[in-house]
Amino acid sequence: xxxxTQMEGPVTLSEEAFLTINCTYTATGYPSLFWYVQYPGxxxxxxxxATKADDKGSNKGFEATYRKETTSFHLEKGSVQVSDxxxxxxxxxNAGNNRKLIWGLGTxxxxxx
Amino acid sequence: xxxxxxxPRYLITVTGKKLTVTCSQNMNHEYMSWYRQDxxxxxxxxxxxxxxxxxxxxxxxxxxxxxxxEKRNFPLILESPSPNQTSLYFCASSLKVHxxxxxxxxxxxxxx
Numbered sequence: 001x002x003x004x005t006q007m008e009g010p011v012t013l014s015e016e017a018f019l020t021i022n023c024t025y026t027a028t029g030y031p032s033l034f035w036y037v038q039y040p041g042x043x044x045x046x047x048x049x050a051t052k053a054d055d056k057g058s059n060k061g062f063e064a065t066y067r068k069e070t071t072s073f074h075l076e077k078g079s080v081q082v083s084d085x086x087x088x089x090x091x092x093x094n095a096g097n098n099r100k101l102i103w104g105l106g107t108x109x110x111x112x113x
Numbered sequence: 114x115x116x117x118x119x120x121p122r123y124l125i126t127v128t129g130k131k132l133t134v135t136c137s138q139n140m141n142h143e144y145m146s147w148y149r150q151d152x153x154x155x156x157x158x159x160x161x162x163x164x165x166x167x168x169x170x171x172x173x174x175x176x177x178x179x180x181x182x183e184k185r186n187f188p189l190i191l192e193s194p195s196p197n198q199t200s201l202y203f204c205a206s207s208l209k210v211h212x213x214x215x216x217x218x219x220x221x222x223x224x225x
Binding site: 032036041042043044045046049089093095098099100101103104105106 | 117146153154155156158161163169171203205210211213214215216217218219
């Protein structure tokens with residue numbers, strides 16, 4: 001079945017460091033891919049998405065490119081801030097299974113000043 | 114303001130005492146879902162609903178019930194809570210399943 005694998009956390013960085021959070025997936029066909037973010041004490045919110053191969057999603061300085069050849073959707077940011085401290089979830093939706101999203105386990109990021 | 118509301122936000126209860134967590138959305142979304150979040154296990158879907166009167170089991174439905182009598186409301190019912198249902202619960206809604214999901218603020222449930 002479909003699955004999403006994220007790098008394990010926690011990830012700890014200093015402010016202004018470069019961030020990469022790896023996400024790879026297994027799915028038939030051409031799924032849509034998402035990154036959600038959960039700030040402390042809050043629900044998840046959509047950060048960015050990509051719906052077809054080679055699409056780049058971007059928001060708030062974060063980017064992720066849908067790479068079908070490597071089945072990956074890695075999240076990157078050039079210069080993190082303390083306010084980026086959160087849990088990041090990668091997810092996919094496969095039109096062949098139209099009833100739910102498939103979630104990664106989440107990666108916790110802590111950014112120190 | 115477009116939002117998903119959940120109540121209560123925090124609840125401590127005892128084993129076997131029936132409880133309901135309410136969820137309401139004001140965006141006319143068709144798809145609604147309940148998740149639980151546990152350390153190391155990520156988000157696991159409990160139940161989902163594609164539309165009014167259309168509900169189905171997710172990955173961990175045991176011990177839970179839901180109903181969808183109106184489009185805006187999707188309550189989660191624990192008929193006889195047990196300590197292994199201690200968790201953080203999130204309700205979410207979206208126009209369709211593959212559209213952006215909007216999450217409620219969460220309900221932290223403790224069953225003793």
